[in-house]
Structures are given as C-alpha cells and as structure tokens.
Amino acid sequence: MSRIKKETTKSNKGKEISSPKGMRDIMNEEYYSFQGFFEKAQEVAVYYGFKPIETPMLEHENIFTSGIGLGTDIIDKEMYTLKTKGGDHLALRPEHTAPLMRAYIEHGMQTMPQPVMFYQYGPVFRHDNPQAGRYRQFYQFDLDSLGSDKSIMDALVIKAGMSILEEAGAENISIDINSIGDKECRGVYIRELTSYYRKHINSLSTMERERLKINPLRILDSKEEKTKEINVGAPDAVSYLCSSCKKHFKEVLEYLEELGINYNINKNLVRGLSYYTRTVFEVYTKNEKEGGLPVQVASGGRYDYLARQIGGKRDIPSVGFSMGVDRVVGSPWYKKLSPRIIKKPKVYFIQLGAEAKLKSLNIVEILRKAHVPIAQSLSRDSLGSQLAIAEKLAIPYTLIFGVKEAIENTVIVRNMSNRSQDTVKLPKLLEYLKELK
RNA sequence: GUGCCCGUAGUUUAGUGGUAAAACUUCGGCUUGUGGAGCCGAUAUCGAGAGUUCAAUUCUCUCCGGGCACCCCA
Numbered sequence: 267m268s269r270i271k272k273e274t275t276k277s278n279k280g281k282e283i284s285s286p287k288g289m290r291d292i293m294n295e296e297y298y299s300f301q302g303f304f305e306k307a308q309e310v311a312v313y314y315g316f317k318p319i320e321t322p323m324l325e326h327e328n329i330f331t332s333g334i335g336l337g338t339d340i341i342d343k344e345m346y347t348l349k350t351k352g353g354d355h356l357a358l359r360p361e362h363t364a365p366l367m368r369a370y371i372e373h374g375m376q377t378m379p380q381p382v383m384f385y386q387y388g389p390v391f392r393h394d395n396p397q398a399g400r401y402r403q404f405y406q407f408d409l410d411s412l413g414s415d416k417s418i419m420d421a422l423v424i425k426a427g428m429s430i431l432e433e434a435g436a437e438n439i440s441i442d443i444n445s446i447g448d449k450e451c452r453g454v455y456i457r458e459l460t461s462y463y464r465k466h467i468n469s470l471s472t473m474e475r476e477r478l479k480i481n482p483l484r485i486l487d488s489k490e491e492k493t494k495e496i497n498v499g500a501p502d503a504v505s506y507l508c509s510s511c512k513k514h515f516k517e518v519l520e521y522l523e524e525l526g527i528n529y530n531i532n533k534n535l536v537r538g539l540s541y542y543t544r545t546v547f548e549v550y551t552k553n554e555k556e557g558g559l560p561v562q563v564a565s566g567g568r569y570d571y572l573a574r575q576i577g578g579k580r581d582i583p584s585v586g587f588s589m590g591v592d593r594v595v596g597s598p599w600y601k602k603l604s605p606r607i608i609k610k611p612k613v614y615f616i617q618l619g620a621e622a623k624l625k626s627l628n629i630v631e632i633l634r635k636a637h638v639p640i641a642q643s644l645s646r647d648s649l650g651s652q653l654a655i656a657e658k659l660a661i662p663y664t665l666i667f668g669v670k671e672a673i674e675n676t677v678i679v680r681n682m683s684n685r686s687q688d689t690v691k692l693p694k695l696l697e698y699l700k701e702l703k
Numbered sequence: 704g705u706g707c708c709c710g711u712a713g714u715u716u717a718g719u720g721g722u723a724a725a726a727c728u729u730c731g732g733c734u735u736g737u738g739g740a741g742c743c744g745a746u747a748u749c750g751a752g753a754g755u756u757c758a759a760u761u762c763u764c765u766c767c768g769g770g771c772a773c774c775c776c777a
Contacts (some may be wrong), residue, residue, distance in 0.1 A: 619736080
C-alpha cells in the first residue's frame with residue numbers, strides 16, 4: 267500500500283515544474299520594463315519611417331542554414347530545429363533578418379516604393395549556455411531597410427537604432443564599424459587573407475584551421491592571444507575595397523559624422539553571420555561593473571545578397587540594426603520606460619457584507635466603462651484587511667461600499683492620506699472622482 | 704560544448720549519518736463596518752536518480768537546474 271503510494275508520488279515528482287533552461291517568465295516590474303521599451307522603440311521607429319511587421323517564430327530551417335550560413339555557431343550548434351508531423355524541417359528563429367527577407371520575397375515587396383522599412387520585435391531562440399545577459403529565449407528589436415543600396419540607408423538605420431538606445435537611457439554608447447566589401451572585392455580580400463593565414467598556419471588552433479576553410483573572416487575576431495598577434499599584420503578589408511565599396515563606406519562615415527555619432531573603425535570586426543556585406547557594426551555600452559567589459563547591446567550591417575542566398579531571384583540590397591532588449595532592459599542605465607497601457611489605480615474598491623458584494627461587480631463595471639482604473643479584493647470580507655491592502659499598495663483613495671451604502675445607493679470615498687471621507691451618491695460618483703484627479 | 708561555485712518550505716536562511724528548525728510572505732480561523740497589530744493553525748518525502756550503509760537530507764557518482772566565465776553572441 268505504502269509502496270504504491272510512494273511510486274505514484276515519485277512519478278509525479280519526476281516532472282520538474284520549471285521553465286526550460288535559459289528561459290524565464292517575465293512579469294511584474296520586469297514585464298513593464300520590456301513593455302515600456304517596446305513602446306518607446308516603436309514610437310521612435312515610426313518617426314524615422316519604419317512600419318511594423320511580425321513574422322512567425324517558426325520558419326523553414328533552410329532559410330537560416332542558407333541565409334545565416336553554415337560555419338557559424340548560430341547555425342551549427344545553437345539552432346532549435348524540429349520535424350513536423352508532415353515532415354517539414356522547421357526551426358525556431360535565431361534572429362529576425364532572414365525571416366524578414368523571406369517575407370519581402372514572398373509578398374513581392376519589390377513592387378512597393380523602395381526601400382521598404384520595417385521594425386519588428388519578439389523572442390528569438392539560441393541554444394547557448396546561459397550567463398549574464400544571455401538567455402536561450404531572448405528578445406530583439408530590429409530595424410531594417412530593404413531594397414536600397416544607398417549609404418544613407420545605412421546611416422538612417424544606425425541613427426534610428428542609436429536614438430532608441432538613447433531614449434532608453436543609454437549613455438557612453440560607442441559603435442564599432444567596418445566594411446567587409448561586396449562580391450567584387452570580398453573574394454580578392456578573402457584570398458589574400460587566406461594566403462596570409464596559410465603562412466602562419468602553425469600558430470593557428472585546430473578550430474581556426476577549420477575556420478580557414480569555411481569562413482576565414484571569422485579568424486579576424488579571434489580572442490586567442492597567438493591569433494591576435496597574427497591579426498595585427500593581417501591584410502585589412504578596407505584597403506581591399508573596390509572603388510564602389512570604398513565610396514559607400516566613406517559616405518556612411520560622413521553621414522555618421524554629420525549626425526554626431528562617435529564611431530570607431532575596427533578592422534577586425536567581421537560579424538558571426540555570413541550574410542553580411544559592406545557595412546558591419548556593433549554597438550557597446552559601458553559596463554558599470556568593476557573591470558567589466560563593455561556590453562554589446564546591438565549590432566547589424568548590410569546584407570545585400572541575403573535574398574538570393576535564401577532562394578530569391580535577385581539581390582535585394584538591405585541593411586539592418588538589431589538590439590538585444592534583455593541587455594538594454596537589464597542595464598543599470600536603463601530608465602524605466604513605463605508602458606502606456608499600465609494605469610496605476612488611484613482607487614481601491616472595498617465591499618462589505620453580502621448585499622454589497624452582490625452589487626459590487628456592477629460598480630466595478632461602471633468604473634471600467636468610465637476608464638477609471640481600480641484595484642480591489644472582492645474575495646475579502648473584513649473591512650480592516652481590505653484597508654490594509656489598499657494601504658500596502660499605496661493607493662490614494664478607497665471606495666467603501668457596505669450594506670448601508672448598497673441600500674442607500676451611495677458609496678464612501680475615503681482619502682487615504684488624511685483619512686477624510688465623503689459619502690457620494692452612486693450616480694454622482696464618476697463626476698466626484700473626476701474632481702479628485 | 705568546456706570550466707569554477709551553488710541547489711533545504713513561496714522567499715531568505717539554520718541544521719544533523721537515524722526522514723528537518725526559524726523568520727518573513729501567503730492562505731484559513733479567532734474579533735464579522737475603518738488602515739492591522741495580536742493569538743492559533745496550514746504549507747518541505749531537504750533539485751532528480753543511482754550507489755555506500757542496518758540507516759542518508761547529510762558521504763560518492765551521474766543527471767537536471769541556477770550563477771559566473773570561456774567559446775560565441777543580443
């Protein structure tokens with residue numbers, strides 16, 4: 267008997283009640299922080315001309331494998347993939363860019379006036395090990411301009427992104443920028459780079475020798491000391507840029523200067539996603555922690571060939587900026603942007619006695635229709651406990667609705683700070699509350 | 704994927720080789736119309752599994768989860 271019981275409990279206990287690793291519930295203050303950021307970011311994005319779009323969280327796996335590219339960690343080891351009952355291979359989006367491009371192609375957006383500019387935000391998924399500012403489900407806010415190769419679009423997207431970060435309270439933002447060329451010059455550059463590394467192959471780690479075959483650019487941002495030394499003498503992309511790329515890069519920098527954006531040309535900056543062309547950048551903010559490295563809060567660049575990589579018939583020159591919302595919201599400098607939808611209740615509704623309780627939902631409804639945000643605890647009975655809760659929540663006014671009031675069709679409005687009370691006729695209540703504001 | 708630290712009630716923490724204390728919170732009761740305190744009561748098979756042992760929450764191993772760092776990235 268006891269044995270059976272034990273086994274049942276055990277099997278129930280086996281199912282851990284917890285969210286999956288690296289994924290968490292967002293609620294209370296943190297929820298408002300996120301919500302506030304999203305609202306502000308959208309507001310700013312709209313001023314710059316971006317329109318909203320929301321793409322699915324699941325996509326065909328191949329838009330990522332061919333878009334972001336094999337040889338990147340995101341694809342090789344961090345993607346959540348699944349096979350549907352129908353046999354489709356889907357993946358939880360590890361980023362927003364490839365799905366956006368898919369949407370552009372799918373809906374024939376090349377017939378719209380170019381470029382088309384979108385903002386989008388939502389969760390993205392990467393099977394990485396959690397640590398500070400890193401989750402397996404995290405939130406990105408993206409700005410993208412698709413369909414124009416003009417350098418001013420690079421600048422616009424960067425400026426809009428920086429403005430959002432500033433609105434969120436970011437100080438000491440720095441942007442590292444580089445250009446990795448287009449198909450004209452990148453091939454030449456990569457060949458040069460590869461032959462340079464070949465000469466130093468003995469100093470490269472096994473992993474980096476592997477990379478040399480697949481994606482030599484990535485050796486440039488290696489953190490290994492030996493490799494760093496080699497990188498000092500490595501050919502840099504900018505000097506291999508073809509004339510049109512050089513012009514493009516120069517123009518982008520001019521725009522940034524004009525906008526007063528402090529940039530730093532980082533010739534080792536190449537980005538881990540292989541769809542980038544020409545402009546690439548990363549945005550950092552200072553880490554308040556002692557000795558802490560700067561925190562990367564955003565990054566992006568141009569991806570002129572992505573469309574064709576995922577199966578489009580022609581190139582759609584585009585540029586984007588994506589922000590790590592968790593990192594922004596989690597930063598000490600984040601100024602709590604409070605969402606518009608949250609209305610701090612000014613009034614706490616108290617009911618007393620069965621007759622009053624019976625009618626109390628009607629009163630809640632009257633207040634709701636009049637857009638008076640309230641708090642209440644209808645499940646409570648005693649006046650004392652309800653007052654205590656109102657006090658605890660620091661709500662300035664309470665409505666006391668007891669048996670006597672229910673019969674007389676009145677309600678007591680109590681000012682919590684000076685404890686004064688007025689008895690108000692129910693039909694006059696809304697008017698009375700308006701006066702209080 | 705790797706390394707270091709960690710894992711006892713909702714939360715923060717005690718504690719022991721013989722199945723566990725406390726504080727706060729929450730909920731219920733005692734006093735059923737005014738700011739809440741008081742009293743009583745409830746809530747943990749000590750992250751999961753295996754092993755050592757007469758006996759493990761306490762020792763060992765594995766796994767899972769958390770924190771931090773690396774790789775990488777937002």
